[in-house]
Amino acid sequence: xxxxxxxxDQQHDIAKEIVDTIKKLKTPEGKEGEGSLKxxxxxxxxxxxxxxxxxxxxxxxxxxxxxKFLDAINQLKAKLVGNxxxxxxTEVVLLKPKxxxxxxxxxxxxxxxxxxxxxxxxxxxxxxxxxLVQLMESIIAYHKxxxxx
Numbered sequence: 001x002x003x004x005x006x007x008x009d010q011q012h013d014i015a016k017e018i019v020d021t022i023k024k025l026k027t028p029e030g031k032e033g034e035g036s037l038k039x040x041x042x043x044x045x046x047x048x049x050x051x052x053x054x055x056x057x058x059x060x061x062x063x064x065x066x067x068k069f070l071d072a073i074n075q076l077k078a079k080l081v082g083n084x085x086x087x088x089x090t091e092v093v094l095l096k097p098k099x100x101x102x103x104x105x106x107x108x109x110x111x112x113x114x115x116x117x118x119x120x121x122x123x124x125x126x127x128x129x130x131x132l133v134q135l136m137e138s139i140i141a142y143h144k145x146x147x148x149x
Contacts, residue, residue: 015112017048019118021040021044022040023118025037025039025122037129040131046138049135049138050142052111052115053138053139053141053142053144056108056112056139056143057143061106061112061143063140063143063144065105066109068102069098069099069102070140072091072095073095073133073136076095079091080129085124085125085129092120092132095116095120099113099116100117115135119131120132
């Protein structure tokens with residue numbers, strides 16, 4: 001049986017779903033919209049990445065298009081080991097312009113920029129940063145699993 005064709009805007013739909021989820025994160029006390037990134041349930045994060053990664057591949061995102069962003073995250077991860085979050089907080093916020101620059105140069109990066117910018121806005125602690133790293137690593141892992149370069 002034939003499957004219906006995929007909608008061209010599906011990437012934006014999953015990006016919007018992720019952004020909406022991040023915006024509505026609840027605190028442990030249940031206050032919606034006031035949660036930080038650590039409150040993003042890991043199972044939902046992985047489900048989102050599982051859909052978003054392959055969609056980025058279909059949009060022809062190549063890892064080299066976001067390499068500077070990935071490198072910056074990894075450098076911050078290394079810098080954070082044994083240190084307080086305040087050591088990297090400014091640099092975490094400055095990840096947003098790096099990704100915005102990549103998005104301005106390549107349309108395939110725009111949806112990733114929307115998602116990660118929203119996530120960065122919710123990073124206020126080491127636990128939040130760890131969840132940001134998990135989100136990015138998950139998206140890239142599913143992107144590569146789909147055959148992304």
